[in-house]
Amino acid sequence: MACPTVEAAAASVGINRRTLHRWLNDAAFAQALNAAKAQSTRHATRRLAGALGKSVSSVIHLAEMCEDDATRLRAALAVATMLRELSEHGDFEERLSALEQLQERGR
Numbered sequence: 001m002a003c004p005t006v007e008a009a010a011a012s013v014g015i016n017r018r019t020l021h022r023w024l025n026d027a028a029f030a031q032a033l034n035a036a037k038a039q040s041t042r043h044a045t046r047r048l049a050g051a052l053g054k055s056v057s058s059v060i061h062l063a064e065m066c067e068d069d070a071t072r073l074r075a076a077l078a079v080a081t082m083l084r085e086l087s088e089h090g091d092f093e094e095r096l097s098a099l100e101q102l103q104e105r106g107r
Contacts, residue, residue: 001037056082 003009010020023029059082062075 001033001040 001009003012006020006024007017010017024033056079059075059078063072063079066072066075
């Protein structure tokens, strides 16, 4: 998952690239790879969520306390952008959850 190409991935684990291509076409391997990617994404998301509060505090501090007008403006705009994006994400999660519940009821 960390390598930029199939060739690099094959070389990193000491196999021929054709072998890895063959594995990628195998349903069980592809499913395991996708599960590992999803787990990695969940882990990264948890780490980012854990740092979010500190990040927001830092941006707000810059917006309020920085002596440089340009930096204060960028920080203030960043606060607004962060709020909008978090709100949109929350709205998306709610809509997705509602759709999943509808789908479950329809089964």
